[in-house]
Structure formats: structure tokens, C-alpha cells
Amino acid sequence: MTRSKRKATDSPPVSPTDDDQTANDVEPASDAPIDTAHPARKRANLSSPSSEGLAQLPLQVLEPLLPLQKQHCLHTLVGHLPPISAEPAPPIASTSTLASAGDDDDDDGAVFDDPPSRSTADDRTRFEAAACVGLEDDWHTLHAMLSATVTAQESNSCLLIGASGSGKSLLVDSVLDSICKRHVAHSKPYYHVHLAGTVQINDRSAMKEMAQQLILQGAFTEQDVGDAIDAPSLDDDDDTTPAPAAGADHVFGGDADDDDDDDGEAAHAAQLAAAAAADEAEIQDELAGAILSSLNNIIANIIALLSNTASTSASNSTAATGGGRKPLIITLDDFDLFTARPRQAMLYCLLDAVQAASYGAGLAVVGVTSRVDTVDLLEKRVKSRFSHRILHVRPPASFDVFERIVRNALSPLPPSTPSLSTIPTAHTHAFTQAWQHEVHTLLAHPHVHDVLRGIYELSNDMRMVYRILTPTLCRLSLLDPALDATTLLETAALEVGDGTLHVLRDLTEPELALLIAIKHLQTRDRAVFNFEMCFDELARFAARDARERHAASSDPSAGLAGSAVATPFFADRKIALMSFHSLLALELVLPENSIASLSIANPVAKPSAATGGNTGRTNQATIRKEFWKVRCVLAPTTIVNAVKDRHRPIAISSSLVKWASSHG
Structure with a gap:
């Protein structure tokens, strides 16, 4: 027996430690060596359900609850907001550069980082912030700014900087959803306009998209803004080739004297070229000024329409702000692309309206970008109107946070789910316990743990984990309700592996x-x-x-x-x-x-071309x-x-x- 125990210790089974008792019941003690490399045994450990898993539940429990749980998890994996836990997780130290952790006497840090006090924050706010695992402090900072815009009519601007997949859009959507849920009115307490630099490739299309989104939200009608948006002077992609100058007509018209010598013609041509270049630069400046003026007029018209209580009071009578007006929140995705536009005209007009508080109901501009040097790309006149509130959103700082995000995405059905009201409480409790055991068994599997650890160290991108988990959840059915580790590992091999091989x-x-x-x-x-x-x-x-x-x-x-x-x-x-x-x-x-x-x-x-040579471009x-x-x-x-x-x-x-x- 001593020899058998020693060999069992040297070659542990592949199944998780939580299932050691089950493994001992299946495999009787023997003096023979334990063959851990047997392929059939390894395959069974990958897919065989535990005695406490979903496979042991009766059909009357699985039939109503399994589709709801499957839909609940897939809803998070495809990009929707994560579920709000009934019990908040322990807070995680913020990674934002705005947070002044451990520096209570830093007055300058308090100017830029003023999240609400955790002791005075209500439970609902803490639960909603905890849904953004690892981003709680950033969530409170952004929530404080946008809440001030909605409730106190403050105008402000901020910039969220972080790598792709770090959670910038999640923060904005979660904060806006939280603010919306706090108001009992049926409609949203604000107007929200989302613009993307990769979709709206110029300022004209961005202004059109802003007007269309506001029209769909009932801010005003299409006739109110149609004429202003279609102004041709706003199109910065039109042909800007200036008309030839009056003095340059004779160059191609043959009016010049034919008996001029070559030197005189060259000097005259150089003068004409310089005059044409000066005229072209002047026309370009006038055109840029016209574009900026047109954008100013368009934004002023939009703000005036939003401020017109006669057109909005009917639909906004229950709004929190006075006079039937709603605050306007504008999110600019790929903010760095807007800085490459001519004169940064739209950014200048928006930030100027924020600084001047042109819209009395409150105006907030939130930029989202992955470039850390975006602020340096702003022109001086645009940078002076930016409030310099910057949140550096970083991916999970440790593997524990990374794993908590995965567990949060696979969390059981919350008790507040409306469909659970018609299901017996005993069935719901049994299903919840079985589902938590399935998730724990799946994530505790050594191979699955290695895959998650590899993704964390390779890219630290939660979207890759979500893509791996999606096929595993899609295959859940009443006939096979267990979370299969084999499917997850096969999907991970395709997702993480080198695509060149295929x-x-x-x-x-x-x-x-x-x-x-x-x-x-x-x-x-x-x-x-x-x-x-x-x-x-x-x-x-x-x-x-x-x-x-x-x-x-x-x-x-x-x-x-x-x-x-x-x-x-x-x-x-x-x-x-x-x-x-x-x-x-x-x-x-x-x-x-x-x-x-x-x-x-x-x-x-x-x-x-070679130096001093006559060779041209090929x-x-x-x-x-x-x-x-x-x-x-x-x-x-x-x-x-x-x-x-x-x-x-x-x-x-x-x-x-x-x-x-x-x-x-």
C-alpha cells in the first residue's frame, strides 16, 4: 500500500482537486501503477460531468432555466453590459493616472480626481461600479462628471485613453445606463450622440450624423435643421482648386509678346507662379475660415433648437432639468482621427461651446482613443478649451482580476430577472448551485487555466476570452447541459493558434x-x-x-x-x-x-533621383x-x-x- 500511495502522489489525476473524492470512488485502490497517460481516461476527465453538475438536475428544472442562463451569458459575451452582482466584489486599486492613491494631502490631485465618497455612495452605485471589474475608480470619476452634467447642468469634457479592449466603451455605456436607471421617467434624461472617426470621415458627415441622431431621439424635426446641414460650404471634401488669377490668364492664352527673350519669360513665369501660389494660399485660408464659420453656425443652430422649449417641452415634460430641456452628451470614438481634420474645426466648435456653456441644459464631450499622445495633437486654441480631464483606462493588472471578469461573465441569473417569478424558488436555487459548480469546475481545470493564463500574458484582451467561451455556451442543450472543457480547448487552439498554418x-x-x-x-x-x-x-x-x-x-x-x-x-x-x-x-x-x-x-x-543627375522617377x-x-x-x-x-x-x-x- 505504501508503494501505491507513493505512485498516486507522483502521478495525480488530470481532473480538478474538487473532484478528487469522485475520482477515488471510480478508481479502486490497487498496487498497480497508475497510468495517467491513458487517452481514454484523459478524455473522460475533460468532458465527464460531476455529480453536482447540471447533468444531475431533473428535466423540469433544466427546461425553463437553462435557456435563460444561456441567453444571460451570451448577452454579455457578445458585447452588452456585464451583469450587476447582488454582492459587490472587494475593491481593486485604481490604475488611472488621475487617482491619487495614498496621497490624501495632494490638493492638485483633488482638482482633477473627484470621485464620490465610497462611504456615502449608495449600494446601487457600488453594485454598478463593481460590474466593471478593475475599473471601479474610473467608473466613479466618469459617473461624477456626467451626473453633474445631467443633474446640475454643468458643461465639461474629458478624454478616455487606453489600449483596444481595455474597457473604455464599457465605462461610458455603463455610466450612461446607470444615470438613465436613476430617473423614473420613461424617456432618457439626456440626449446622447455617438460619433466615430472611422465612420464619419469628415466634419460634414459628422454634423449630419449628429442631427440625425438628435432627430431620432425627438430633440427636433428634420425641417428645423435640414437647410443648415446641407450648406455646401461645410463640405471639406469638395473641389478646393482655386480659379486662375486674372493676371495668369495670358500664360495659356497667347497674349504675351512673342519676341520676349528666354530670361524674361522665365522671370515672368516665376512671378506668375508666386502670385498664383499666394492666391491659392489665400483662398485656402478663406475656405478654412468658411468651414469653421459654417460649423460654428451649424452647432449654434443645433444648440438653439435644443434650447427651444416650444419644440421639446411636449416630449420632455418629465425631464429632470428645468424648462423641458435635456442635457446633451457627445461621445467621440477614435478621438485622434478628429484631430487630423482641417483646422480641427469640429473639435474647436464643440469644446468652445463647452467652455462658454452655450447650452444651458448642460453639454458634455467624452473622447475615446487608444493614442496616449492625443492631447499633444490638439492645436493650441483647441487645447485651451479642453478641460484636461484624462482617464487612463488599463487592462486587468493581475490574473486574479482577469479571472474575476471571466467569472462575472459566467455569473448565474440574478434574482431580479423577471422570468424567475414564475419558477419555484427551490428549482432556481438548485440550478444556481449547479451552474456555479459547473463554472468552478471548468475554470479550475488545469488545461483551461493554462489557456486563460496564456491569453492574459499574451494579449490581456478579454474579447479573445469571450470568443473562446461563446461556442462552449452555444452548444449547451437539455441533452448535454454540461460546460465541456474539450470544446473550449479546441476553440482556443483555433483562436490563439497561428492562422498562417490553415x-x-x-x-x-x-x-x-x-x-x-x-x-x-x-x-x-x-x-x-x-x-x-x-x-x-x-x-x-x-x-x-x-x-x-x-x-x-x-x-x-x-x-x-x-x-x-x-x-x-x-x-x-x-x-x-x-x-x-x-x-x-x-x-x-x-x-x-x-x-x-x-x-x-x-x-x-x-x-x-541621384544628386546632380537627370534621372526622374520610375x-x-x-x-x-x-x-x-x-x-x-x-x-x-x-x-x-x-x-x-x-x-x-x-x-x-x-x-x-x-x-x-x-x-x-
């Missing part, structure tokens, strides 16, 4: 043959090459392979004497060139200057693709592994496999 498996034989030729060029330190070099390598291999097969067919002992030997079809030039184009389209082969030019459509670089359109200088993004070992991959849907010839493994 692309290489779908390549045709000519494309692989060309990649093998590239591999041999790489081994000879030919990192930059063109199609002609690859085809020459491929043709020499085809000729050598044909000679070897012809020699084998001429050998009487082989029994193939006299048989014809054909050239491999992948050595045909047209087929090889088509394969080269396919590799370019798949971006497995990239032009040499693609990183510098950021353009694949016309990838041949324009060489700079016309890129005249260079044929077979002469493009390209590089391969794959390493030679990756190409060899792709050729030897046994999971390819269509096998390739053995000669290509041997050629890939050879060194010549």
Missing part, C-alpha cells in the same frame, strides 16, 4: 512548389528576390527530377523501360506565374518596400510583377513543416517533399 494547408501544389523554391533561395542568403529567380530554381529542379525519373524508367531491372517521362505541371511558366500572384494576394510574399510605402496595389518603390505602372523585388514572410522551417503537414486535404508529390527537405 492558409498553408489550403495552398495548391504549384504554390507550394514555388514556396519551396523560395526556401532554397533563402538558405542561400537571397532574402530579396523576384519571380524570375524563383522560376529558375523551380525549372532546374523540374529538369533534375525529369532526368532522375527518365533514368529510373530506362533501368531494365525496374520494369519501366521505354515509358515516357513528362515534365511536372507546376514547372509550367504560366501556372507558376499565377501561383506567384496568389502568394502576393495572400501576403505570404510581400514587396520589399511594402512596410515603407504602406501600399500593396503599387508596391514598386520610387527611387530617389513609372511604377510599367514594371511587370515578375520583376518586383519581394520578400517572403515565412521562415524556411515553416515552409518545410507546411510541406510535410499530414493534415493537408490534398497530398502533394513525394518529389516535392524530398526537395523541401534537401539542401540544394
Whole structure:
């Protein structure tokens, strides 16, 4: 027995520690060595439900509650607000640069960071803040600012900076939802306009989108703002080519004296060019001023329409603010893209309205960006109107916070769910206990824990975890209600794994043959090459392979004497060139200057003219693709592994496999 216990200690079972008692009941004690590498046993530990799981519940409990739980979790995984827990989690230290943790006597920090006191905050606020795990302090700071805009008619602006997937949009949506729930009125106590720099590509389309969203929210009618929005002077994408100056007409009209000498004509042309350039700069300044003036007029008109109580009092009679007016909250996604607009006209007009408090009901501008230097991109006149409230939103700071977010997304149904009122309390309690046990068993599995730990250390992006959990939840059914770790691990392998592997498996034989030729060029330190070099390598291999097969067919002992030997079809030039184009389209082969030019459509670089020479720029359109200088993004070992991959849907010839493994 001593020997058996020692071996059991050295080779623990794969199942979690919570199921040790179950494992002991299934596996009787024996003096034989424990075979932990048995595939059937490992498979059972991945998918077999526990005695306390959902599989042990009767059908009358699962049938009404399992679809509700499945919908509740998927609602969070696809991007909606996370559920509000009935018991708030312990607070986590803020990662915002605005928070002055451990510095109570810092008066300057209190100016920019004034979250409400935790002792005076009500339970509802603490529960809503706890739903944003790890972002509680940032949530309170943003909630205090927007609440002041809604309740006290304050105008303010702030900027949320953080990496993609850190929770910036979650913060804004959660705070706005919290403010909306505090008002008993049926309609929202504010107008909310969401603009995205990637969608509204110029200020004209942004103003149109703002007006359309306000019209849909009942702020005013389309006739009130239609004429102002359609003003042609606002379109910053129209043709801004100035009309030719009066003094420049004679350049192409033939009015100049024909007997002027060459020097006089050159000087006169230079003067005309300078005058035209000065006129063009003046026209550009006038146009920019007209755009800025038009934007000012449009925003002033929108604010005047919002302030018109005659058009809004009927629908806003229950609003919290006086006079039937509602505050306006504008969120600017991809804020850094708005700074690249001409004169930063829209940002200037919005922030100027915020600073001047032009809208008496309250105006708040919230920017969302992933660039940490966004404030430096603002012009001086725009920066002076920005309130410099900046929240640095960071992803989970520890793996414990990361795991808490996952558990929060898989939380059981809250007691406030309306559908639970018709279900017996005993059934709800039993289902909740079983669901919590399923989630605990899934996350405690060593392989699942390793996957989550790897994602945290690799990208720290919760969206990737949500994409992995979604198929596992979608497959839940009354026949198989358990959370299957096998499905989660298979999804994780596809999500986290290298996507290039699947692309290489779908390549045709000519494309692989060309990649093998590239591999041999790489081994000879030919990192930059063109199609002609690859085809020459491929043709020499085809000729050598044909000679070897012809020699084998001429050998009487082989029994193939006299048989014809054909050239491999992948050595045909047209087929090889088509394969080269396919590799370019798949971006497995990239032009040499693609990183510098950021353009694949016309990838041949324009060489700079030599100093003192007369050489001009090469016309890129005249260079044929077979002469493009390209590089391969794959390493030679990756190409060899792709050729030897046994999971390819269509096998390739053995000669290509041997050629890939050879060194010549």
C-alpha cells in the first residue's frame, strides 16, 4: 500500500482537486501503477460531468432555466453590459493616472480626481461600479462628471485613453445606463450622440450624423435643421482648386509678346507662379475660415433648437432639468482621427461651446482613443478649451482580476430577472448551485487555466476570452447541459493558434512548389528576390527530377523501360506565374518596400533621383510583377513543416517533399 500511495502522489489525476473524492470512488485502490497517460481516461476527465453538475438536475428544472442562463451569458459575451452582482466584489486599486492613491494631502490631485465618497455612495452605485471589474475608480470619476452634467447642468469634457479592449466603451455605456436607471421617467434624461472617426470621415458627415441622431431621439424635426446641414460650404471634401488669377490668364492664352527673350519669360513665369501660389494660399485660408464659420453656425443652430422649449417641452415634460430641456452628451470614438481634420474645426466648435456653456441644459464631450499622445495633437486654441480631464483606462493588472471578469461573465441569473417569478424558488436555487459548480469546475481545470493564463500574458484582451467561451455556451442543450472543457480547448487552439498554418494547408501544389523554391533561395542568403529567380530554381529542379525519373524508367531491372517521362505541371511558366500572384494576394510574399510605402496595389518603390543627375522617377505602372523585388514572410522551417503537414486535404508529390527537405 505504501508503494501505491507513493505512485498516486507522483502521478495525480488530470481532473480538478474538487473532484478528487469522485475520482477515488471510480478508481479502486490497487498496487498497480497508475497510468495517467491513458487517452481514454484523459478524455473522460475533460468532458465527464460531476455529480453536482447540471447533468444531475431533473428535466423540469433544466427546461425553463437553462435557456435563460444561456441567453444571460451570451448577452454579455457578445458585447452588452456585464451583469450587476447582488454582492459587490472587494475593491481593486485604481490604475488611472488621475487617482491619487495614498496621497490624501495632494490638493492638485483633488482638482482633477473627484470621485464620490465610497462611504456615502449608495449600494446601487457600488453594485454598478463593481460590474466593471478593475475599473471601479474610473467608473466613479466618469459617473461624477456626467451626473453633474445631467443633474446640475454643468458643461465639461474629458478624454478616455487606453489600449483596444481595455474597457473604455464599457465605462461610458455603463455610466450612461446607470444615470438613465436613476430617473423614473420613461424617456432618457439626456440626449446622447455617438460619433466615430472611422465612420464619419469628415466634419460634414459628422454634423449630419449628429442631427440625425438628435432627430431620432425627438430633440427636433428634420425641417428645423435640414437647410443648415446641407450648406455646401461645410463640405471639406469638395473641389478646393482655386480659379486662375486674372493676371495668369495670358500664360495659356497667347497674349504675351512673342519676341520676349528666354530670361524674361522665365522671370515672368516665376512671378506668375508666386502670385498664383499666394492666391491659392489665400483662398485656402478663406475656405478654412468658411468651414469653421459654417460649423460654428451649424452647432449654434443645433444648440438653439435644443434650447427651444416650444419644440421639446411636449416630449420632455418629465425631464429632470428645468424648462423641458435635456442635457446633451457627445461621445467621440477614435478621438485622434478628429484631430487630423482641417483646422480641427469640429473639435474647436464643440469644446468652445463647452467652455462658454452655450447650452444651458448642460453639454458634455467624452473622447475615446487608444493614442496616449492625443492631447499633444490638439492645436493650441483647441487645447485651451479642453478641460484636461484624462482617464487612463488599463487592462486587468493581475490574473486574479482577469479571472474575476471571466467569472462575472459566467455569473448565474440574478434574482431580479423577471422570468424567475414564475419558477419555484427551490428549482432556481438548485440550478444556481449547479451552474456555479459547473463554472468552478471548468475554470479550475488545469488545461483551461493554462489557456486563460496564456491569453492574459499574451494579449490581456478579454474579447479573445469571450470568443473562446461563446461556442462552449452555444452548444449547451437539455441533452448535454454540461460546460465541456474539450470544446473550449479546441476553440482556443483555433483562436490563439497561428492562422498562417490553415492558409498553408489550403495552398495548391504549384504554390507550394514555388514556396519551396523560395526556401532554397533563402538558405542561400537571397532574402530579396523576384519571380524570375524563383522560376529558375523551380525549372532546374523540374529538369533534375525529369532526368532522375527518365533514368529510373530506362533501368531494365525496374520494369519501366521505354515509358515516357513528362515534365511536372507546376514547372509550367504560366501556372507558376499565377501561383506567384496568389502568394502576393495572400501576403505570404510581400514587396520589399511594402512596410515603407504602406501600399500593396503599387508596391514598386520610387527611387530617389541621384544628386546632380537627370534621372526622374520610375513609372511604377510599367514594371511587370515578375520583376518586383519581394520578400517572403515565412521562415524556411515553416515552409518545410507546411510541406510535410499530414493534415493537408490534398497530398502533394513525394518529389516535392524530398526537395523541401534537401539542401540544394
